[in-house]
Amino acid sequence: MKLQCEVEVINRMLPTFGMRNRGRGTRAVLSVGRQEEKGSGQRGPIYLMICTIKDKAGSRYKLQENIENLFSKFISEGKATIRLREPALDICLSKADVSNLKNFISAVSLAHKGTDASPVPLSRLTPAKTSEIEKPRAKMIITCKKDYPLTKSFPYSLEHLQVSFCKLARVDMRMLCLKRLQKLDLSSNHIKKLPKTIGDLVCLQELILHNNFLETFEVELCNSTLRNSLKSLDLSENKLKALPFQLCNFRELVSLKLDGNELVQLPFAIGKLSKLRFLSATKNKLPYLPNSFKTLVLENLDLFGNPFAKANPMVPDIQLKIPLTLLETASRATLTYRISYGPQVIPKHLCQDLSVAKTCDCGGPCLSSFIQTIVVMNLHQVSQTVVLVDSMGGTEAPIICYFCSLTCYSMFLDKYLQSTRV
Structure with missing residues (x-):
């Protein structure tokens, strides 16, 4: 013994x-x-x-x-x-x-x-x-390909593992056996895709994938145990064009870095990241911010270098159907009254539609029937510190707004016109 x-x-x-x-x-x-x-x-x-x-x-x-x-x-x-x-x-x-x-x-x-x-x-x-x-090794840093272990396993006791500049084309499956791992840094490699089993690292709090060749971020990772552990995610300097809306399942996330990608939009439900305090998405292709962005409470925000569109609240995109369809009415009622639903009660595609419902300025839900427009928001409303959006010294950015009815849109216009007169 x-x-x-x-x-x-x-x-x-x-x-x-x-x-x-x-x-x-x-x-x-x-x-x-x-x-x-x-x-x-x-x-x-x-x-x-x-x-x-x-x-x-x-x-x-x-x-x-x-x-x-x-x-x-x-x-x-x-x-x-x-x-x-x-x-x-x-x-x-x-x-x-x-x-x-x-x-x-x-x-x-x-x-x-x-x-x-x-x-x-x-x-x-x-x-x-x-x-x-010997005392179990908790930290290992590898920054050269010749130092990368090919025949030996990684110490089982590792809590912090950094493997950078090693030209890894994929995540080594041996890393995914490190059940105590809290920080995984795979920056500056050639990784194109993440294995779904990264979600099995139940203690992982910090995942750094800076400067790789990632084109997608798997939905399965957003639904894994990382939802309850991940606090910092760095996806900067990759080739991401879109992120799944399920990214907002990372409710413990405090820091999110998306700089230097090709993103044309942020996850529409980003406002659900209630613990998020540090967000940077510089040098992407964002034309505007999602509606839920205004519910964030940040300490630092950096959106420099995005080709933000010019806001024009007077030119709305009207997709409102009058009268509302029975499906739209039932869907709004389900969300308004918080009626429980699931694939065992209604078709799976309806569950997906309900999960991506838009929020009107009045706080009510809308799905496929709405009025959409773009307004200007001062980013200091959501963050204590704001890095200038452009070289002109601006701290404002366009944000998309939805309205569930003509009444809501009219009320918004009245307030907007009064503010412009002042």
Whole structure:
């Protein structure tokens, strides 16, 4: 039975001599095994062996009838203490895998009671390997193709992995086995498509794909577990022409970078990203901003270098049907009264139509029957800091507006005309 964790060995006799313990743990491998007695047919006693980087041969302590107490109150936090009678030591364990620690403490307890070896999973008391004792690697940065591991696996313990300037044409599937990964930086490669299994990285908080050849962003990623973990997404300097509206499923997203792509529009439901604070989409092909953009609450916004269209609220695009069709009326009522729906109740294509419904200036929904126009919005309404939209020093941008009826559009026009007179 072996356990990898941090160990602090405390001598309970030191205070008697006016001395103190060191007070910090060290990485170690603990083994519970039987001492081999050469030349005798008898089985030797069971020992606890502790191997550290400074003592790979290990220190051994007898376990049978030699444990004064086992402290396991905090075992669910990966902590426990083994108190030996002779020598008078407290062996404090921490940062251990909870499941392995529970099994290890059970094995120690059985060994203390002198239980026969069969129920106790014993190990050979041999010196530990350096790889077993070394502290798990949490960070790896590779910025040169010759340093990229071709035959070795990535350390399972990685939390931060950066692989840049390695000319990767695809995401290495070995990276997708790193379940502890919190930050994945694949910037400056040749990646054209993302595997759907990136969504299996349940701890991933930061995904950097700057300067690649991405042409699409998969809808499946937007519906994966990344919805609950991803906080930062960098898709800048790629070849993206559009983003799926499901991108707005990343409700934990705080930072979004879309600079240097070929985007002709932002996701229409971008306003649903309630935690978004930093947004940059410079040097794209955006003619205007989506209607929900005005509900964002940002700290920093940069939209420089987009060919924004000139707003003209007096020239609307009228797609309003009077009277409304039965489908439009029913759809509006479903959304207004928050009636639950799904593919098991109505056809799947109707569910999709409802999920992309537009919002009128009055707050009501509209689907295929509406009046559309473009107005000017001062970007300081949604962001504390705004980078100038153009070289002329402007901080205004066109935003698309929808109206569910002639009444709503007329009310908007009245307010607009009054403001222009003033």
